[in-house]
Amino acid sequence: MVRTQKKKIRWQRFLPVYLLALPGFIYLIINNYMPMFGIIIAFKDLNFAKGMLASDWCGFDNFAYLFRSKDAWVITRNTVCYNIVFIILGVILGITVAIFLNEIRNKIAVRFYQSVVLIPHLMSWVVVSYLAYALLSTDVGFINQSVLKPLGAGPVSWYTEPGYWPVILTIVHLWKSIGFSCVIYYSSVIGISTDYYEAATIDGANKWQQIRSITLPLLKPTVITLTILNLGRIFASDFGLFYQIPRNSGVLYPTTRTLDVYVYNALMNNNDFAMSSAASVYQAVVGFIFIMIANGVIRKLSAENALF
Amino acid sequence: MKNRTRKLMAILMALAASSTMMLASCSSGNDSSTSAGNSTAAETGDTSTAEPQGDPYEVVMTYLYWGTLPTDFQMVEDAFNEKMLEKVNAQVTWVPLSFSEIGTQPSLMVSSGEKLDLMLCFQQTSFLDAVNKNMIIELDDLYAQYGSAIAEDMDVAMAGGYVDGKLYGIPSTRCRADSKGIIFADEYLNKYNLTVEDGLTYEDLDAMLETIKAGEGDAFYPFVMSGSGLTTFEFFHKIDFLGADAACGGMLQYDDSNQIVNVFATDEYMEHCKWMRKWYEAGYINGDAITATDSAQSFVQNGVGASYLLQTYWDMEANQELGLAMDMTMSNLTGTYAMTGVYQGQSWGIPVTCENPEVTMQFLNAIYEDEVLTNMFYWGIEGVHYVKDSENEGYINYPEGVTNATSTYTNPLGLYGAVDKMYQMPGIEDYFGKMQAFNDSITDDMKSPYLGYVFNTKNVKTDYAAVNDVLTQYRASLESGSVDPETVIPEFLSALEAAGINTIIEQNQNDLNAWLAEQG
Numbered sequence: 001m002v003r004t005q006k007k008k009i010r011w012q013r014f015l016p017v018y019l020l021a022l023p024g025f026i027y028l029i030i031n032n033y034m035p036m037f038g039i040i041i042a043f044k045d046l047n048f049a050k051g052m053l054a055s056d057w058c059g060f061d062n063f064a065y066l067f068r069s070k071d072a073w074v075i076t077r078n079t080v081c082y083n084i085v086f087i088i089l090g091v092i093l094g095i096t097v098a099i100f101l102n103e104i105r106n107k108i109a110v111r112f113y114q115s116v117v118l119i120p121h122l123m124s125w126v127v128v129s130y131l132a133y134a135l136l137s138t139d140v141g142f143i144n145q146s147v148l149k150p151l152g153a154g155p156v157s158w159y160t161e162p163g164y165w166p167v168i169l170t171i172v173h174l175w176k177s178i179g180f181s182c183v184i185y186y187s188s189v190i191g192i193s194t195d196y197y198e199a200a201t202i203d204g205a206n207k208w209q210q211i212r213s214i215t216l217p218l219l220k221p222t223v224i225t226l227t228i229l230n231l232g233r234i235f236a237s238d239f240g241l242f243y244q245i246p247r248n249s250g251v252l253y254p255t256t257r258t259l260d261v262y263v264y265n266a267l268m269n270n271n272d273f274a275m276s277s278a279a280s281v282y283q284a285v286v287g288f289i290f291i292m293i294a295n296g297v298i299r300k301l302s303a304e305n306a307l308f
Numbered sequence: 309m310k311n312r313t314r315k316l317m318a319i320l321m322a323l324a325a326s327s328t329m330m331l332a333s334c335s336s337g338n339d340s341s342t343s344a345g346n347s348t349a350a351e352t353g354d355t356s357t358a359e360p361q362g363d364p365y366e367v368v369m370t371y372l373y374w375g376t377l378p379t380d381f382q383m384v385e386d387a388f389n390e391k392m393l394e395k396v397n398a399q400v401t402w403v404p405l406s407f408s409e410i411g412t413q414p415s416l417m418v419s420s421g422e423k424l425d426l427m428l429c430f431q432q433t434s435f436l437d438a439v440n441k442n443m444i445i446e447l448d449d450l451y452a453q454y455g456s457a458i459a460e461d462m463d464v465a466m467a468g469g470y471v472d473g474k475l476y477g478i479p480s481t482r483c484r485a486d487s488k489g490i491i492f493a494d495e496y497l498n499k500y501n502l503t504v505e506d507g508l509t510y511e512d513l514d515a516m517l518e519t520i521k522a523g524e525g526d527a528f529y530p531f532v533m534s535g536s537g538l539t540t541f542e543f544f545h546k547i548d549f550l551g552a553d554a555a556c557g558g559m560l561q562y563d564d565s566n567q568i569v570n571v572f573a574t575d576e577y578m579e580h581c582k583w584m585r586k587w588y589e590a591g592y593i594n595g596d597a598i599t600a601t602d603s604a605q606s607f608v609q610n611g612v613g614a615s616y617l618l619q620t621y622w623d624m625e626a627n628q629e630l631g632l633a634m635d636m637t638m639s640n641l642t643g644t645y646a647m648t649g650v651y652q653g654q655s656w657g658i659p660v661t662c663e664n665p666e667v668t669m670q671f672l673n674a675i676y677e678d679e680v681l682t683n684m685f686y687w688g689i690e691g692v693h694y695v696k697d698s699e700n701e702g703y704i705n706y707p708e709g710v711t712n713a714t715s716t717y718t719n720p721l722g723l724y725g726a727v728d729k730m731y732q733m734p735g736i737e738d739y740f741g742k743m744q745a746f747n748d749s750i751t752d753d754m755k756s757p758y759l760g761y762v763f764n765t766k767n768v769k770t771d772y773a774a775v776n777d778v779l780t781q782y783r784a785s786l787e788s789g790s791v792d793p794e795t796v797i798p799e800f801l802s803a804l805e806a807a808g809i810n811t812i813i814e815q816n817q818n819d820l821n822a823w824l825a826e827q828g
Contacts, residue, residue: 048418049442049660061770068774068807138595139527159599160790247599248536250781251791265780266773272437273415275773 042278062278071262076286079258082166082242083234086173090230091223093178098185099211114186118179125240132172132245159247162255169256172245173238181226188222189215224298224305231294235287239264259283364399365667369426371402372410373719380688380717387689391681395674398667418443418659425662426672428723429477432553432652439471440766444657447475450669457677461726467760468651473826477655478672482727482743485646485750488543489620491628494635496520496530496614506640510544510583517592520614531592532613533788534600537780540787541580543617544641547571550816551648551762554783555775557813562756566824568817570809573801581786581793588789597788605632622746626736644749647756654723675725682725688717694731702740704731761823763816771808778803 045058066072097117104110120128135142136158144155158164196214205213237258246256248265263283267276299306378384381404389399403424405413411434414427427444429435438444447469451458458478459466465484469477490513492504500519508516513531520530533540539554541547549558550568557568560576571577587593594600594607607613609632618624620640628636656672658665675681680690687694687704693715697703706715722730732739765772782800785791 047442048415052419064770065773065777068770070806071774071777133599137599139529140596155595157595157790159596160785247601249598249785250536250783251598251785253781266777268411272769272773275769 038277039281039284041274042281044274046274062274063282065275066279066282072282074254075257075259075262078255079235079237080290082169082173082237082258083230085166085170086177087227087230087234089170089174090177090181091227093174094181094185095216095219095223097178097182098189099215101182101186102189102215103207114183117182120176120178121180123176125238125244128172128176128240129244129247132168133247136168159249160251162252165246165252165255169241169245173241176241184226185219185222188219192218221305224302228294228298228305232291234290234294235283236260364393364397365664366399366401366423367425367668367671368401368403368423370410370414370424370428371404372428372430372721372723373404373406374721377404378688378717378719380693384684384688384693384717388681388684391678391684392671392674395678395681396667396670398671400671414438414659415441415443418661421661423661424659425664425668427657427659429655429657431654432551432649435477435652435655435657436471436765438657439476440764440769442660444476444659445662445665447478447658447669450658450665451475451478454666454669454673457673457726461676461728464646464759465651467648468653469655470760471762472764477657479651479653479655480723480725480727481651481653482722482730483621483650484747485644485754486650487620487640487642487644488617489639489641490531490543490615490617491620491625491636491638492516492615493608493632494637496524497637499523504637504639507643508639508641510579514583514587517587517615518590521590521592524614526591528612528614529592529594529607530614531587532594532604532607532616533597534594534602534604534607536598536784538598538784538788540584540617541571541577542642544580545576546642546645548645548647548756548758549649550758550820551652552765552816555772555779555809555812556763556765556816557809559758564757566820568813568820570801570804570813572797572804578793578797581789581797584787584789585791585793586789593789595790598784598790608632609634622742623736623739630735644754645756646750646754646759648759648762652762677726679726679729682727682729683731685724686719686722686730688715693717696731697734702729702731703734705734758820758823761820763819765812768808768812768815771811774807775804775809775812778807 041052042062043057043059044052044055045061046052047055050056101110101113104113123131133141136144138144138155138157138159141158143158148155156164158168192215197210200210200214237260239260242256242258243261243264246252248261249256259279259282263276263279266272266279295306295308381402385400385402392398392400403413403417410428410430414424414429415438416422417424418427427438429438429444447455455478462479462481463484465479465481466475468479468481469475489506490508492502496502497504500516500523502516502519517530521528524530542554545560546562547558547560548562549556554571558571559568560571560574584593588595588597594613600607604613604616605628608616618628618638620638620642625636625638628638658668662668675685690696691707693707693710694704695707697705706712712718728743736742778800782796782803786793786796786800
């Protein structure tokens with residue numbers, strides 16, 4: 001009896017907050033849920049004379065081209081593996097940079113370095129693509145002309161060698177994203193009470209011991225939250241990174257093509273709504289499975305941090 | 309459980325709150341664009357009802373533009389309507405579409421039931437797609453009844469509008485035959501005493517490129533190309549793709565075997581890629597070919613390139629000279645040919661949603677019939693946007709004080725009506741005479757025996773999509789010499805086979821045999 005009353009009061013107390021969110025909910029439903037109806041196109045033999053709803057069903061025919069070659073496997077592998085590498089390295093580097101920033105005592109210097117690491121995050125992928133091209137271009141690129149040549153090495157045709165690209169893409173991604181993620185970690189790090197560090201210093205702990213025993217454990221909740229948010233997007237790739245940076249070079253597809261790029265190319269080449277939405281449905285379904293698995297694993301490991 | 313629900317709620321709330329903010333920041337922009345769209349529609353609606361003459365049918369047609377919409381778009385549309393009413397009881401509403409919209413917007417309009425009477429299919433793939441999805445109607449009867457001016461004007465080019473033996477599209481092209489080849493900047497030809505003639509072989513080109521490279525040095529590329537989708541093979545060989553594309557096989561020669569082959573499995577392809585590889589490794593071809601985004605022309609203009617591939621249609625040399633402000637000489641490498649593919653490209657279709665196809669066809673015919681209407685799309689209104697040259701028939705100029713840069717209306721795409729009646733700016737002397745001479749020079753042996761046959765990819769669309777995907781992965785790098793053909797071509801061929809190219813070719817061959825039997 002007492003409990004239900006309590007619950008009621010709380011519900012009433014939060015009502016204005018729910019009302020505040022109402023336009024957003026409506027927007028979510030209109031923008032994210034209603035278009036899901038379009039999924040049926042993926043299973044239709046589209047015929048404009050009959051209209052979208054009355055077109056004949058064609059089962060999984062539209063999906064067939066995805067699985068005709070090894071493409072489906074390669075793009076799925078690329079999308080997931082890149083994201084896993086990005087998440088792991090992003091956490092490690094983000095925390096490292098945040099701790100470095102925290103150790104700088106000069107206020108002006110901190111502001112300066114913080115801005116410098118954040119600048120890449122503000123650049124458009126097209127601009128970054130040209131920066132990468134300036135470095136990697138075969139004829140006039142900085143690396144071929146000013147690094148390899150003086151060393152006596154022959155020029156490398158970067159855009160036709162798929163082997164280098166997992167490393168290149170990882171570097172470019174980290175370079176661009178680290179500024180933003182380190183800001184989040186940095187705000188957690190400066191939130192840690194200095195009392196802990198003072199006590200540790202009195203006990204004779206050196207810097208490394210302080211970081212290992214104070215900073216890192218206290219950062220754990222932030223790390224878990226950010227990782228879960230990233231895991232939710234594990235099957236979505238950053239289109240700008242994978243399309244603009246390799247400059248859509250066909251030779252590089254085995255190591256650079258992810259699902260978003262594939263869907264984009266398929267739509268541009270084939271102009272076929274049904275096949276493109278088939279690829280999108282595939283992305284959505286596999287993405288959903290991944291989120292369920294990730295959440296299940298987290299729930300096993302630490303139930304309170306699970307998303308649902 | 310309760311705990312979890314609360315957390316889920318919190319996440320949803322956060323999402324909702326953030327999307328509200330996005331909505332708020334976007335909404336102002338959206339409002340203005342939609343209201344602008346409505347007002348133009350309302351205005352044009354008014355003009356059509358204000359006409360006293362009966363009830364003119366309103367033809368809604370796509371209007372493709374390049375760059376930004378011309379300032380006097382509305383003014384020209386009104387003038388066009390006035391002129392059109394004299395001929396056909398119809399009024400037009402142009403739906404301006406940019407290049408990025410032309411592929412998808414018309415089909416979205418048709419599927420959502422928005423009024424559209426005349427749509428431009430900008431590429432053969434989107435035309436075929438429109439036909440196969442029943443987006444556009446058959447035109448045979450309408451064409452026979454109302455298409456006299458179109459027939460007279462397009463003539464042999466009508467072959468580009470047929471699918472499965474039925475007419476679906478009205479092509480818009482001035483090409484009656486075509487060829488492909490290479491063009492050199494005269495500067496380097498004169499400097500190294502080289503001559504260019506039609507039909508240069510790989511060996512001829514090899515020697516020329518070597519001379520230029522030796523003279524110009526390291527940072528100069530005698531043969532430039534660019535783009536992640538570049539192809540070079542069909543610039544060296546006359547290939548009949550039978551109204552389809554490389555994914556469906558083709559024929560390298562017009563012979564009597566009627567045998568469709570996988571062009572990538574031919575010896576010619578291997579030989580071609582080896583030459584390209586040689587030129588690439590020797591530094592004749594720019595090393596960044598497949599990643600460069602600057603056009604090949606700009607390399608030549610900037611003085612780091614000497615030659616590039618192009619269609620060698622008769623006025624192309626003069627066109628390139630005007631564009632680059634350099635003297636050029638081109639060589640036709642494939643020989644002139646007339647095959648179905650030449651006439652495909654852009655065509656006008658009537659969507660299934662059109663309420664009055666008869667008037668729409670009359671309307672289209674009127675554009676082909678009347679050179680004033682044709683030229684209105686291109687140059688605007690006489691006396692306002694251009695003046696006729698009193699001495700030279702068919703030549704025009706900008707009015708006093710107006711230049712190319714300050715002109716308020718021009719749409720240089722040339723997709724409308726009788727494009728061979730399009731007025732010319734000074735630049736090419738005796739344009740119309742030369743065009744006539746070229747058209748007269750087309751002989752029967754230039755015509756493909758399969759002219760008129762169009763392969764429909766409908767029944768093999770899964771294979772077709774998969775094969776096209778393999779082509780985007782391999783062609784550019786092989787045909788620019790960026791990779792070694794000896795190792796990559798076998799890999800390419802097995803990928804093509806896995807994707808189903810043989811199924812497509814088999815289907816194509818069956819269809820062709822049936823077509824040949826029908827022709828007798």
